[in-house]
Amino acid sequence: MSTRITVLDHGNMKLLLLCLLFVAAPHAIHLPIWLSLAIIATGVWRWWTAQRGLALPSVKVRFIVVAIVVALVLLQYSGFNGRDAGIALLLAMTALKLTELQQRRDVLVLIFLAYFILATLFLFDQSIPMAAYVFVATWLLLALHIHLSHGQTQAKKPSLKLAIVLIGQSIPLMIALFLLFPRLPGPVWSVPTHDPAARTGLDTRLELGGISNLVESDEIAFRVQFDGPVPMSSQRYWRGPVLNMSNGRDWFAVAVNHGKDWQPTPIQYLGEAIDYSITLEPHNQRWLLGLDLVQANADTYEFNSDYQLLNKTPITERQVFRLRSYPDYHTGALSPGEWRLNLRLAGERNPRTIALGRQLRLEAVTDRDTVSRVLDMFRNEAYTYTLKPPLLESLHPVDEFLFDSKRGFCEHFASSFVTLMRAAGIPARIVTGYQGGELNTVGNYLTVRQRDAHAWAEVWLEDSGWLRVDPTAAVAPERVERSIDVGSSRDGRILFTAQQLSALENMARQLQQNIDAINHAWNLWVLGYDAATQSDFFDKLGIDIKDWRQLAWTFGIVIGGLLAIIAAFILLKRERINDPLQRAYLELCKKLARQGFERMDNETANDFAQRIAQQQPELAQKLSGPFTTYNTLRYGSAATAEDHKRFIKQIRQIKF
Amino acid sequence: MIGALQQQLAKLPPWLRPRGLRYPRLASGEHTRLAGKRIFILPSKQGLFFIGVLIVILIGASNYANNMAFALAFTLGSVMLVSIFHTYRNLAGLELRVSHIDDCFAGEQGVFTLQLSNPSRRARYDIELTSLATQGDRVDLGPQDHARATLLKPGPRRGRLPLGRLTVATRYPLGLCRAWAYVEVSAEALVYPRPADSHSRPGHSQSVGEGIETNEPGNDDFHGFRPYQAGDSMRHINWKALARERGLISKQFHRHQNPELWLDWDDTRGDLEARLSQLCRWLLDADGRQQRYGLRLPGVEVTIGEGPAQRRRCLRQLALFGTGGNA
Numbered sequence: 001m002s003t004r005i006t007v008l009d010h011g012n013m014k015l016l017l018l019c020l021l022f023v024a025a026p027h028a029i030h031l032p033i034w035l036s037l038a039i040i041a042t043g044v045w046r047w048w049t050a051q052r053g054l055a056l057p058s059v060k061v062r063f064i065v066v067a068i069v070v071a072l073v074l075l076q077y078s079g080f081n082g083r084d085a086g087i088a089l090l091l092a093m094t095a096l097k098l099t100e101l102q103q104r105r106d107v108l109v110l111i112f113l114a115y116f117i118l119a120t121l122f123l124f125d126q127s128i129p130m131a132a133y134v135f136v137a138t139w140l141l142l143a144l145h146i147h148l149s150h151g152q153t154q155a156k157k158p159s160l161k162l163a164i165v166l167i168g169q170s171i172p173l174m175i176a177l178f179l180l181f182p183r184l185p186g187p188v189w190s191v192p193t194h195d196p197a198a199r200t201g202l203d204t205r206l207e208l209g210g211i212s213n214l215v216e217s218d219e220i221a222f223r224v225q226f227d228g229p230v231p232m233s234s235q236r237y238w239r240g241p242v243l244n245m246s247n248g249r250d251w252f253a254v255a256v257n258h259g260k261d262w263q264p265t266p267i268q269y270l271g272e273a274i275d276y277s278i279t280l281e282p283h284n285q286r287w288l289l290g291l292d293l294v295q296a297n298a299d300t301y302e303f304n305s306d307y308q309l310l311n312k313t314p315i316t317e318r319q320v321f322r323l324r325s326y327p328d329y330h331t332g333a334l335s336p337g338e339w340r341l342n343l344r345l346a347g348e349r350n351p352r353t354i355a356l357g358r359q360l361r362l363e364a365v366t367d368r369d370t371v372s373r374v375l376d377m378f379r380n381e382a383y384t385y386t387l388k389p390p391l392l393e394s395l396h397p398v399d400e401f402l403f404d405s406k407r408g409f410c411e412h413f414a415s416s417f418v419t420l421m422r423a424a425g426i427p428a429r430i431v432t433g434y435q436g437g438e439l440n441t442v443g444n445y446l447t448v449r450q451r452d453a454h455a456w457a458e459v460w461l462e463d464s465g466w467l468r469v470d471p472t473a474a475v476a477p478e479r480v481e482r483s484i485d486v487g488s489s490r491d492g493r494i495l496f497t498a499q500q501l502s503a504l505e506n507m508a509r510q511l512q513q514n515i516d517a518i519n520h521a522w523n524l525w526v527l528g529y530d531a532a533t534q535s536d537f538f539d540k541l542g543i544d545i546k547d548w549r550q551l552a553w554t555f556g557i558v559i560g561g562l563l564a565i566i567a568a569f570i571l572l573k574r575e576r577i578n579d580p581l582q583r584a585y586l587e588l589c590k591k592l593a594r595q596g597f598e599r600m601d602n603e604t605a606n607d608f609a610q611r612i613a614q615q616q617p618e619l620a621q622k623l624s625g626p627f628t629t630y631n632t633l634r635y636g637s638a639a640t641a642e643d644h645k646r647f648i649k650q651i652r653q654i655k656f
Numbered sequence: 657m658i659g660a661l662q663q664q665l666a667k668l669p670p671w672l673r674p675r676g677l678r679y680p681r682l683a684s685g686e687h688t689r690l691a692g693k694r695i696f697i698l699p700s701k702q703g704l705f706f707i708g709v710l711i712v713i714l715i716g717a718s719n720y721a722n723n724m725a726f727a728l729a730f731t732l733g734s735v736m737l738v739s740i741f742h743t744y745r746n747l748a749g750l751e752l753r754v755s756h757i758d759d760c761f762a763g764e765q766g767v768f769t770l771q772l773s774n775p776s777r778r779a780r781y782d783i784e785l786t787s788l789a790t791q792g793d794r795v796d797l798g799p800q801d802h803a804r805a806t807l808l809k810p811g812p813r814r815g816r817l818p819l820g821r822l823t824v825a826t827r828y829p830l831g832l833c834r835a836w837a838y839v840e841v842s843a844e845a846l847v848y849p850r851p852a853d854s855h856s857r858p859g860h861s862q863s864v865g866e867g868i869e870t871n872e873p874g875n876d877d878f879h880g881f882r883p884y885q886a887g888d889s890m891r892h893i894n895w896k897a898l899a900r901e902r903g904l905i906s907k908q909f910h911r912h913q914n915p916e917l918w919l920d921w922d923d924t925r926g927d928l929e930a931r932l933s934q935l936c937r938w939l940l941d942a943d944g945r946q947q948r949y950g951l952r953l954p955g956v957e958v959t960i961g962e963g964p965a966q967r968r969r970c971l972r973q974l975a976l977f978g979t980g981g982n983a
Binding site: 108112115116118119120122123130131134138142145146149162166167169171173174178181183184317526527529530563566567570571582604635 | 775827828830
């Protein structure tokens with residue numbers, strides 16, 4: 001490697017600094033502001049010193065600055081563990097590298113660091129816009145790399161064009177590597193989960209007013225692709241945490257003590273199965289959201305006695321799950337523990353509700369009758385479904401809602417319904433999850449957002465087992481049919497997305513669906529390509545991924561074949577001889593070949609002429625003119641275009 | 657390490673060497689084309705470092721199951737693979753010719769001027785030419801362009817100075833790979849003896865000949881004009897005629913009193929090199945005075961003559977005397 005020292009000129013220094021800024025800019029969102037500013041200041045300072053021709057700081061000064069920066073990062077992140085601290089340190093060190101930027105070697109180190117920084121951008125965001133940004137940055141960086149690789153030459157190289165050509169030619173290889181490179185099923189070292197509190201989503205505790213907060217969010221919770229037809233909206237209850245314990249106000253999930261020797265009766269799944277894949281956004285919890293009621297694969301997931309589907313580990317990355325559900329089912333008998341837990345009331349609280357429940361029990365003929373009486377009450381009395389219910393601050397919030405305010409959201413209806421049922425002696429509990437979802441007609445999948453979060457009730461009846469009852473549907477049947485239109489719901493008054501849309505709204509909606517469909521495809525096919533999908537892919541090709549020899553052969557043949565094609569494309573591209581002089585000379589050689597004088601590859605024009613002269617002096621006489629002219633034109637200095645033309649004409653006229 | 661291996665391989669007889677080391681011989685005036693088969697290509701140090709960066713990105717991508725980081729690493733890796741072909745193409749088909757060689761005196765540097773021709777329609781960049789113990793050069797070539805590269809090789813000793821094995825190399829475009837080819841340049845410069853100090857000239861030595869050499873100007877009688885010929889001294893050009901745009905005309909002199917001079921081996925003392933140095937000095941002095949002179953060495957005689965051709969002839973004899981070479 002040449003160790004020639006090249007001090008960057010001003011123009012190149014500017015290019016390098018701008019390129020580095022472009023590469024690192026998206027990280028500014030995650031860095032503390034002081035660090036972002038310090039990094040930019042370092043860049044500006046380096047530019048300034050380059051323009052003024054000032055000396056760079058000594059090793060001692062640089063060492064002290066490095067120590068200070070390391071200490072500050074250490075303080076800021078309280079340690080170097082974790083992704084954010086690591087990236088802060090990487091960027092700080094890159095900026096500090098500028099303070100000794102002088103030689104070609106430093107330039108290369110900076111460019112290589114920039115390639116690495118580009119990769120770290122994806123740790124935060126792998127969306128299509130970010131991929132496009134990194135693509136552009138890679139292009140610029142490669143062009144800069146070509147441009148600065150050889151500082152000595154004066155020639156203006158077409159760096160930008162060459163960089164895009166290089167990328168273009170390498171894309172087939174990249175795709176092959178992407179598909180074939182073996183993926184590991186799990187992390188090599190543990191990946192710390194980041195900021196668990198920052199995500200919105202369901203919780204294992206339901207407070208009155210808790211879900212209405214979620215409803216404000218347009219964030220996507222998950223997307224579902226059905227193998228068959230999309231089920232009716234009234235069937236689309238996505239089961240989340242089941243809450244079976246109350247303190248009179250809030251609801252919690254507690255583990256059931258089934259008691260000794262309890263043999264659970266197996267669930268009877270009835271009717272037709274619904275198969276689907278659900279792409280879950282990370283929520284840092286273990287639960288999956290299946291359609292009621294999921295038939296669980298015990299190897300992959302945990303299925304608790306509340307029929308909640310749990311992943312083995314918290315879901316920290318977007319993940320795809322294959323599930324099967326049956327909308328008709330019979331869950332069988334309750335254990336003594338379940339009986340006790342699902343009838344339990346919160347002591348002395350909400351006495352009026354409990355009294356009402358007890359009264360219903362006396363009046364009703366069957367448990368089913370009790371259920372429909374309560375639903376009728378919600379339907380017929382002046383209950384209002386609202387996003388902004390009055391705060392219930394008394395000791396008996398359910399009483400307050402049920403008899404006084406009568407304004408509430410799904411959690412109010414669900415919790416008061418369950419309390420009434422328990423008072424009436426019917427085992428009941430709250431189920432939280434999502435209801436509905438918007439059908440994306442472009443990709444034919446369902447998008448479920450946080451605003452589709454919902455709470456409903458389940459009662460246990462002798463003849464059907466656990467049965468879903470949604471008291472909200474009694475008050476506001478539209479809720480189950482359509483999504484809440486959060487944007488236009490004001491003053492707590494809930495508006496649902498209109499069936500009839502204006503042309504403009506329709507267009508906007510169509511556009512949004514298109515974008516979402518592209519994002520979904522990206523998530524599913526590009527970002528979702530993991531060890532499992534890779535294994536499926538190899539299976540389809542008839543290759544056993546566990547047999548490393550087969551894998552190596554496939555890898556070698558595909559990559560080798562592609563390389564051969566690319567090499568042929570680059571090297572064998574027919575290059576027409578554009579040199580008229582050369583063409584004329586070759587024409588002459590062809591004529592001579594017909595006379596029996598084959599020019600050898602390594603023979604110069606002089607050698608060739610001499611050989612002919614030895615064998616056939618009279619022919620040589622005829623040729624001496626053209627050969628001499630050729631040599632003077634080719635290797636002489638001052639040949640004009642006129643001379644070339646004359647020579648070409650001369651050759652044309654030669655006949656043997 | 658690679659360099660050491662190559663040197664070992666280059667010592668083998670040609671038919672045993674790897675194909676790339678069976679390089680063509682390039683004599684003066686000939687030209688050769690760098691054929692693809694003779695081009696080596698390997699990652700440079702920078703390329704190895706680049707591979708290291710890619711491996712780190714891959715490990716990170718594996719750990720975080722980050723598919724876009726995978727895609728970036730694979731793109732960069734593929735770019736490096738593809739760039740191999742570009743680097744190769746930058747060298748393959750290049751034409752090379754020794755266009756001019758400047759001889760030198762011992763202790764100076766022989767100058768080899770090579771002409772590179774790019775027969776293709778693509779520009780070629782950053783072609784490095786180096787040879788053992790030479791100061792290399794670096795050229796760019798436009799489409800169907802020619803360029804000259806100059807290599808300086810020190811000639812410490814009298815005799816022949818071949819350029820030796822020439823390495824034509826390139827790292828274009830990314831500097832991640834280096835492609836190179838060897839050409840054995842048999843064209844050689846001559847290294848003349850180092851001229852002895854003027855003072856060491858013994859006065860009595862110019863005994864042979866018709867007269868005593870004198871230094872004084874004005875000995876030449878003006879004889880007439882003739883058109884300028886290569887080798888005529890600048891001092892004899894009729895500048896007035898040139899100013900009047902009558903072309904280059906030389907004044908001619910007859911030298912009655914400037915005797916012809918024999919530079920004779922027998923007039924010198926010391927060992928072989930010292931004697932040749934002495935003769936070289938006298939030769940240069942005589943040439944400087946436009947004297948007619950001849951050279952006598954044991955077994956060799958150059959008849960009386962003058963001008964650059966005579967000077968070259970004699971210096972050649974001095975350079976090659978006793979080296980076993982056929983002058």
